[in-house]
Amino acid sequence: MNKLSTSDRAKILHMLCEGNSIRAITRMLSVGKNTVIRLMLDAGEACAVYHDEHVRNVKSKRVQCDEIWSFVAAKQKNVAAMKSPVDGAGDCWTWTALCADSKMILSYFVGDRSGQSAIA
DSSP states (O other): OOOOOHHHHHHHHHHHHTTOOHHHHHHHHTOOHHHHHHHHHHHHHHHHHHHHHHOOSOOOSOEEEEEEEEEESSOGGGGGGOSSOOTTOEEEEEEEEEETTTOOEEEEEEEOTTSOBOOO
16 A cells, blocks of 8 residues: 655645645646545544644634535435435535634534534
């Protein structure tokens, strides 16, 4: 099994943060698509753990809340017509609370419109 160097991992994460697509990264760095996705998932889990441990007792004067709509595999109206159904397919909402002054994300929640969590 090949292991990515720390610098290659950093390049991939930097490119993802800059908005490069997974396919573009695989072409530019000659790495597999699954490698990029696995690294992205690992980094996301590490960030969630770090956030949960360190973002505590933040003193904010103003908190802004927002919601972001997205979808997994297909929009909700098209889920029934999917050729290969995917577990969890359909509309997905992310609610955020951020400090208006520092722009720090204080809290977030990912789920469907009913408020049931989609995070495992």
